[in-house]
Amino acid sequence: MLKIIHGRPDTEIANENQQMTLSLSLLDKNPRPFILVFPGGGYQHLADKEGQPVADWLNSIGYHAGVLYYPIGTIDYKQILKELEEVFIQIRQHKDKWAIVEDQIGVIGFSAGGHLAGLAGTKISERANAMLLCYPVVTFQDPYVHLGSRKNFLGEHFSNQLIDEFSIEKLIDEFTPPTFIWHTANDGSVTIQNTLKLTESLSKYNIPFEYHVFPSGRHGLALANDDPYIQRWLDFAKEWLNTVFQ
Numbered sequence: 001m002l003k004i005i006h007g008r009p010d011t012e013i014a015n016e017n018q019q020m021t022l023s024l025s026l027l028d029k030n031p032r033p034f035i036l037v038f039p040g041g042g043y044q045h046l047a048d049k050e051g052q053p054v055a056d057w058l059n060s061i062g063y064h065a066g067v068l069y070y071p072i073g074t075i076d077y078k079q080i081l082k083e084l085e086e087v088f089i090q091i092r093q094h095k096d097k098w099a100i101v102e103d104q105i106g107v108i109g110f111s112a113g114g115h116l117a118g119l120a121g122t123k124i125s126e127r128a129n130a131m132l133l134c135y136p137v138v139t140f141q142d143p144y145v146h147l148g149s150r151k152n153f154l155g156e157h158f159s160n161q162l163i164d165e166f167s168i169e170k171l172i173d174e175f176t177p178p179t180f181i182w183h184t185a186n187d188g189s190v191t192i193q194n195t196l197k198l199t200e201s202l203s204k205y206n207i208p209f210e211y212h213v214f215p216s217g218r219h220g221l222a223l224a225n226d227d228p229y230i231q232r233w234l235d236f237a238k239e240w241l242n243t244v245f246q
Helices: 011-015 052-060 077-093 112-120 147-154 160-165 193-204 230-244
Strands: 003-006 021-025 032-038 064-069 100-110 130-134 179-184 209-214
Touching: 021 052, 021 077, 032 052, 032 077, 032 112, 052 064, 052 100, 077 100, 077 112, 100 112, 100 230, 112 130, 112 147, 130 230, 147 160, 179 193, 179 230, 193 209, 209 230
Parallel strands: 003 021, 032 064, 032 100, 100 130, 130 179, 179 209
Antiparallel strands: 021 064
């Protein structure tokens, strides 16, 4: 059952969540695009800096936003897909109440949150209309998989078919929404081959995408407040969003 709250969540929801929880940050009653934020954390925890601070930034550039606090730990992948579908059904059903432009619902995900955001743009019927993926976990295939994310999502035992079913690069099709991606070339946790695989698939299906690779930088930079060079991704993403959601 999806829990919906308005405003900032308490610490327990943010850090010990086992229930799909949507925390809304709506700017006003004017119809606007809505961007749903997926924090990272390897499906083991939820990174605070990739949650509400990102929603605050989206508000500052004129977008309604929300943070999705999704279950962590051992994931029931069938159940989380059903719950993810329900999130987007609820958002679209509340479009008038929340002043959301129905066909302008985007997702932004970081690391493992980028994987779940990628599923929201590829594997559910109520797909997102745009994807922003920040150093995302893309593939569950060796040798480039982030082992912790795959283990928490699929468990200890899985088939090659199941790996393919949840590797984002295998899910891209002609209905995939426009996509914005950024990564650092020497990311030591989620290798850049994840996003290289993704861009190859996007190109194959002629999906519009923008891809930025920064030469160096640690994993998990979020808004990159301590790195002005990489922090430029915020300006790039803002211009991209304004173009996609004119």
